[in-house]
Amino acid sequence: MILRKCKGCGAVLQDQEPDKQGFIPVLKDDSSYCKRCYRMMHYNELPKIIASNKDYEHVIDDVIQRNGLIVFVVDIFAFKATFNKKMIDKLRHKNVILVANKYDVFPKSTNISNIVSWLSRECEKIFFRVDAIHIVSSKKGYYIDDLTNTIDLARKGRDVYFVGCANVGKSSLINALLKRNTSIKNDVISTSMIPGTTLNQIRIQFFEDGKYLIDTPGLINEADILNQLMPISYNKILAANEIKPITYQITNGNAVMLSGLAALEFICDDAISVMIYTSNNLYIHRCKSEKVNYLFENQLGVLLTPPDFTEKDNIKYKTEIIELDGRKKKDIWFSGFGFVSVKGKAKVKITYPEKTEVYLTDAIIG
Ligand SMILES: Nc1nc2c(ncn2[C@@H]2O[C@H](COP(=O)(O)OP(=O)(O)OP(=O)(O)O)[C@@H](O)[C@H]2O)c(=O)[nH]1
Numbered sequence: 001m002i003l004r005k006c007k008g009c010g011a012v013l014q015d016q017e018p019d020k021q022g023f024i025p026v027l028k029d030d031s032s033y034c035k036r037c038y039r040m041m042h043y044n045e046l047p048k049i050i051a052s053n054k055d056y057e058h059v060i061d062d063v064i065q066r067n068g069l070i071v072f073v074v075d076i077f078a079f080k081a082t083f084n085k086k087m088i089d090k091l092r093h094k095n096v097i098l099v100a101n102k103y104d105v106f107p108k109s110t111n112i113s114n115i116v117s118w119l120s121r122e123c124e125k126i127f128f129r130v131d132a133i134h135i136v137s138s139k140k141g142y143y144i145d146d147l148t149n150t151i152d153l154a155r156k157g158r159d160v161y162f163v164g165c166a167n168v169g170k171s172s173l174i175n176a177l178l179k180r181n182t183s184i185k186n187d188v189i190s191t192s193m194i195p196g197t198t199l200n201q202i203r204i205q206f207f208e209d210g211k212y213l214i215d216t217p218g219l220i221n222e223a224d225i226l227n228q229l230m231p232i233s234y235n236k237i238l239a240a241n242e243i244k245p246i247t248y249q250i251t252n253g254n255a256v257m258l259s260g261l262a263a264l265e266f267i268c269d270d271a272i273s274v275m276i277y278t279s280n281n282l283y284i285h286r287c288k289s290e291k292v293n294y295l296f297e298n299q300l301g302v303l304l305t306p307p308d309f310t311e312k313d314n315i316k317y318k319t320e321i322i323e324l325d326g327r328k329k330k331d332i333w334f335s336g337f338g339f340v341s342v343k344g345k346a347k348v349k350i351t352y353p354e355k356t357e358v359y360l361t362d363a364i365i366g
């Protein structure tokens with residue numbers, strides 16, 4: 001018997017167990033999508049079955065063993081969280097094209113070549129050699145042709161594998177490549193805002209020499225804020241449109257709260273400039289530092305949402321102090337919900353969910 005796989009998620013189709021992956025009520029020779037993918041595509045339903053990290057080692061090791069070109073996809077808006085160290089260590093010494101997706105959420109005024117230089121410096125810092133760096137938007141189709149050209153040159157008769165953390169847009173990127181280069185007009189692979197949508201490898205014959213584009217399940221980033229919250233909060237956290245940064249002139253004793261997800265309290269001698277790059281739907285609250293504890297205790301899940309009222313007790317917070325010497329503009333990144341750019345000398349006391357990671361980099365913009 002030949003096992004048929006779902007075109008949307010890669011699961012093996014089966015008609016026996018409705019609660020397991022690949023289920024389809026009646027399995028026929030021409031069945032192509034499982035019920036889960038059908039409902040995602042036609043009713044915008046969110047997937048309940050998701051990929052798990054348990055098998056991820058196997059996913060990436062399998063790709064590495066093959067003699068393919070690897071497209072390593074990261075989310076530019078969640079760069080530090082998705083430029084995953086463990087994955088990078090696996091990908092060293094392979095032919096890798098680094099693709100930063102979701103460029104459409106960056107303010108239109110950002111200079112793309114500055115971002116490419118910034119990305120290449122981030123690669124150099126950890127001695128990660130890549131064959132090319134591309135910035136794209138799968139959603140809007142920006143720079144997909146440039147990426148197609150690079151893939152054509154770099155693949156040298158080989159298959160092309162798309163790897164990366166969950167939710168960075170690997171499947172969306174393959175859909176965009178198909179729409180741009182073939183007569184296909186609709187998405188072929190299922191995508192959703194829930195990390196873990198793709199369940200298994202999906203192979204799509206794409207090249208004239210019969211070679212394939214291959215989608216893979218993503219590595220779910222435990223530190224990503226999405227993994228600590230429910231889908232009810234996702235729309236407020238994930239940037240769907242161009243971000244409109246909020247700028248503040250901050251003086252000593254001022255604080256900024258990124259809804260209830262983080263608070264930044266500033267200790268500085270002179271006024272500093274702070275720009276906040278988060279989803280436009282995330283409520284940003286400016287207040288005095290002395291108010292922060294009161295707000296966390298009394299307004300979490302009320303004024304400060306997310307977290308939602310039902311989620312707030314599941315989140316434990318921790319505090320850290322970051323010192324900025326003021327010589328260079330710096331970005332403070334929060335895994336999964338954006339970054340705060342600071343120009344000036346300051347100590348910043350940051351309170352954030354303990355499972356979340358915070359990273360400091362040179363400023364990506366400007
Ligand atoms: N704004 C924006 N959103 C995007 C873009 N590409 C993908 N997305 C959204 O990001 C979410 C994840 O996209 P997927 O293509 O499912 O991501 P994936 O990497 O395949 O995720 P897994 O299958 O879970 O590993 C979806 O909500 C997409 O609509 C993009 O270029 N811009």
Ligand SMILES: [Mg+2]
Pocket residue numbers: 170171172190191197198215216217218
């Ligand atoms: Mg996917």
